[in-house]
Amino acid sequence: MRLLVTGGAGYVGSVVAHQLLSAGHQVVVLDDLSSGYPEAVPDGADLVVGGMAEAARLFAERGPFDGVVHLAARSLIDDSVRHPERYWHGNTVQTLALLDAMREAGVPRIVVSSTAATYGQPSEIPISETSPTVPTNPYGDSKLAVDLMLAGYARAHGIAAISLRYFNVAGAVGRHGERHDPETHVIPLALRSSLGEGPDFFPVFGADYPTPDGTCVRDFVHVADIANAHLAALDRARSGEHRVYNLGNGKGFSVLEVLDAVAAVTGRPVPRRPADRRPGDPAVLVASGERARRELGWRPARPTLEEMISDAYRFHRDAR
Numbered sequence: 001m002r003l004l005v006t007g008g009a010g011y012v013g014s015v016v017a018h019q020l021l022s023a024g025h026q027v028v029v030l031d032d033l034s035s036g037y038p039e040a041v042p043d044g045a046d047l048v049v050g051g052m053a054e055a056a057r058l059f060a061e062r063g064p065f066d067g068v069v070h071l072a073a074r075s076l077i078d079d080s081v082r083h084p085e086r087y088w089h090g091n092t093v094q095t096l097a098l099l100d101a102m103r104e105a106g107v108p109r110i111v112v113s114s115t116a117a118t119y120g121q122p123s124e125i126p127i128s129e130t131s132p133t134v135p136t137n138p139y140g141d142s143k144l145a146v147d148l149m150l151a152g153y154a155r156a157h158g159i160a161a162i163s164l165r166y167f168n169v170a171g172a173v174g175r176h177g178e179r180h181d182p183e184t185h186v187i188p189l190a191l192r193s194s195l196g197e198g199p200d201f202f203p204v205f206g207a208d209y210p211t212p213d214g215t216c217v218r219d220f221v222h223v224a225d226i227a228n229a230h231l232a233a234l235d236r237a238r239s240g241e242h243r244v245y246n247l248g249n250g251k252g253f254s255v256l257e258v259l260d261a262v263a264a265v266t267g268r269p270v271p272r273r274p275a276d277r278r279p280g281d282p283a284v285l286v287a288s289g290e291r292a293r294r295e296l297g298w299r300p301a302r303p304t305l306e307e308m309i310s311d312a313y314r315f316h317r318d319a320r
């Protein structure tokens with residue numbers, strides 16, 4: 001297929017672009033480099049620098065395209081609380097422009113990055129695709145709005161649409177890894193603390209959650225597994241239908257368990273200090289992967305935390 005990958009200069013997008021190329025697809029990356037890096041774009045993919053306003057021109061000049069894999073987004077939760085307009089414009093309005101360009105050019109299918117943040121504080125564990133969606137921040141709101149938009153466009157305009165709700169993405173594939181600035185995610189931050197490159201103490205946000213050790217529990221998924229789900233979703237997408245899939249391993253690890261696993265990989269402890277809860281953090285986020293298994297045939301091939309952390313560590317060492 002000839003595919004447009006938005007956000008392909010970012011963490012997950014660069015791995016998705018890499019796997020699509022390995023599977024023999026043609027890839028054009030559209031990325032405004034607001035949080036991505038040109039050198040992250042895999043060899044073999046063309047990079048076009050710009051926002052979704054460029055999509056119409058790309059479809060007209062470089063078409064026909066068989067589909068879009070849309071990962072471009074802002075995803076800093078704290079920032080979204082302070083500047084909701086950045087998320088409504090950057091995520092929701094930008095996606096609307098992309099969908100309109102697809103309609104105009106007759107691009108038939110789209111696979112979109114959604115997020116566990118669309119569920120907010122979950123009412124049940126594991127979280128299934130039919131669980132209530134009540135986001136607790138504008139980032140989650142802006143992503144849920146995209147999912148609703150996709151449902152309407154699929155129904156009315158025949159677009160084949162799939163939303164993949166990632167839980168906590170981790171790990172790296174070769175030279176494609178997590179490089180956010182600022183970094184807010186637990187594994188890269190814990191690696192830095194363990195290696196003496198971060199703050200002196202890793203802040204553990206909250207010790208009194210209703211979990212076995214009092215810290216939050218998350219469902220980590222290897223970025224290579226996440227990327228493979230996009231290939232399966234492109235195959236599964238059906239005209240006129242919007243489907244949502246949770247991507248997780250169905251198993252949770254607490255923040256303290258993550259810190260121990262990081263220490264086991266680096267051979268050095270993670271110095272830590274209790275800190276206040278981070279506003280909006282749900283105690284437990286664990287996915288039911290049942291629908292993705294049944295309908296996409298997707299099974300994570302790298303489910304262990306050790307492998308995710310080892311790959312992230314290798315990427316971190318090589319990038320230094």
Ligand SMILES: NC(=O)c1ccc[n+]([C@@H]2O[C@H](COP(=O)([O-])OP(=O)(O)OC[C@H]3O[C@@H](n4cnc5c(N)ncnc54)[C@H](O)[C@@H]3O)[C@@H](O)[C@H]2O)c1
Pocket residue numbers: 006007008009010011012013030031032033034035036037050051052070071072073074075090094113114115116165166167168169170179180
């Ligand atoms: N990393 C996670 O744990 C996680 C979890 C759930 C969902 N997601 C979603 O996955 C996607 C990728 O996340 P990531 O961690 O790789 O983020 P990232 O910041 O590394 O990548 C996002 C990429 O999109 C680009 N971009 C942002 N806005 C753009 C715009 N308007 N036009 C063009 N390019 C734009 C950025 O420059 C960057 O290269 C996002 O949609 C995010 O919401 C990520």
Ligand SMILES: O=c1ccn([C@@H]2O[C@H](COP(=O)(O)OP(=O)(O)O[C@H]3O[C@H](CO)[C@H](O)[C@H](O)[C@H]3O)[C@@H](O)[C@H]2O)c(=O)[nH]1
Pocket residue numbers: 075076077115116117166167168184185186187189202203204205206216217218255278281285
């Ligand atoms: O310095 C830190 C950083 C994180 N944490 C804890 O580690 C856990 C994981 O936090 P992350 O920031 O790594 O990831 P989140 O669980 O907040 O992930 C959420 O935000 C992501 C976007 O950044 C995705 O959208 C994802 O789907 C959504 O669940 C949380 O309990 C958090 O409180 C700490 O204790 N200290």
